[in-house]
Amino acid sequence: xxxxxxxxxxxxxxxxxxxxxxxxxxxxxxxxxxxxxxxxxxxxxxxxxxxxxxxxxxxxxxxxxxxxxxxxxxxxxxxxxxxxxxxxxxxxxxxxxxxxxxxxxxxxxxxxxxxxxxxxxxxxxxxxxxxxxxxxxxxxxxxxxxxxxxxxxxxxxxxxxxxxxxxxxxxxxxxxxxxxxxxxxxxxxxxxxxxxxxxxxxxxxxxxxxxxxxxxxxxxxxxxxxxxxxxxxxxxxxxxxxxxxxxxxxxxxxxxxxxxxxxxxxxxxxxxxx
Numbered sequence: 001x002x003x004x005x006x007x008x009x010x011x012x013x014x015x016x017x018x019x020x021x022x023x024x025x026x027x028x029x030x031x032x033x034x035x036x037x038x039x040x041x042x043x044x045x046x047x048x049x050x051x052x053x054x055x056x057x058x059x060x061x062x063x064x065x066x067x068x069x070x071x072x073x074x075x076x077x078x079x080x081x082x083x084x085x086x087x088x089x090x091x092x093x094x095x096x097x098x099x100x101x102x103x104x105x106x107x108x109x110x111x112x113x114x115x116x117x118x119x120x121x122x123x124x125x126x127x128x129x130x131x132x133x134x135x136x137x138x139x140x141x142x143x144x145x146x147x148x149x150x151x152x153x154x155x156x157x158x159x160x161x162x163x164x165x166x167x168x169x170x171x172x173x174x175x176x177x178x179x180x181x182x183x184x185x186x187x188x189x190x191x192x193x194x195x196x197x198x199x200x201x202x203x204x205x206x207x208x209x210x211x212x213x214x215x216x217x218x219x220x221x222x223x224x225x226x227x228x229x230x231x232x233x234x235x236x237x238x239x240x241x242x243x244x245x246x247x248x249x250x251x252x253x254x255x256x257x258x259x260x261x262x263x264x265x266x267x268x269x270x271x272x273x274x
Contacts, residue, residue: 141191
């Protein structure tokens, strides 16, 4: 009974998120008869789409208009046609992307993972330690998943090549961050879910980090070389799009440094420095 009561905390939290997103579109009475899993998927789809579009639009407006020619040379600014194509590819995959957090929330709600609901259940120190381990596992998993998507030829040909048509500075934009084949995008996010089974994870933090991916991937595709060590910024990631054999990491350069795949950006690789 105590376990059921604790799991209800997760259900209550996801229900709250569903009401916040869906209830602002139509009265909640319209949505409440629907299965909880479908509500969750629809909420993730709507929230993910809005986050992707708004963050991409704001970032493009800032670097291509407000700061035009400051960070990116004129000949490196992607065309509207390229950005529209990236939005099309990303939005076509968004319904499938939304399935992953929906499934992870379902597993958490049913007690299949090591998630906990409240930071007070473990203490702030334990929360920070577990979060560090979680991020290390995610970094490790995404590095190897990304690298194998290049090294295993059928995976590259049929999945990852969709993303790598953006292989020049003037074809990359923040909108390219989620322009993947749906299965490719899911595979690269799967380490976030696997980590839930390996380390105690704060549920709200897990959800937040999954949605942070939309912002993070926009950032590393903007071609601005921020040079904030050891962050895997756009300077490194643009090199990945031009050489195909370097800088597979996600948040940091550590995995590439450890496995000999790191290549530092040159001064002119991504336009002017911030």
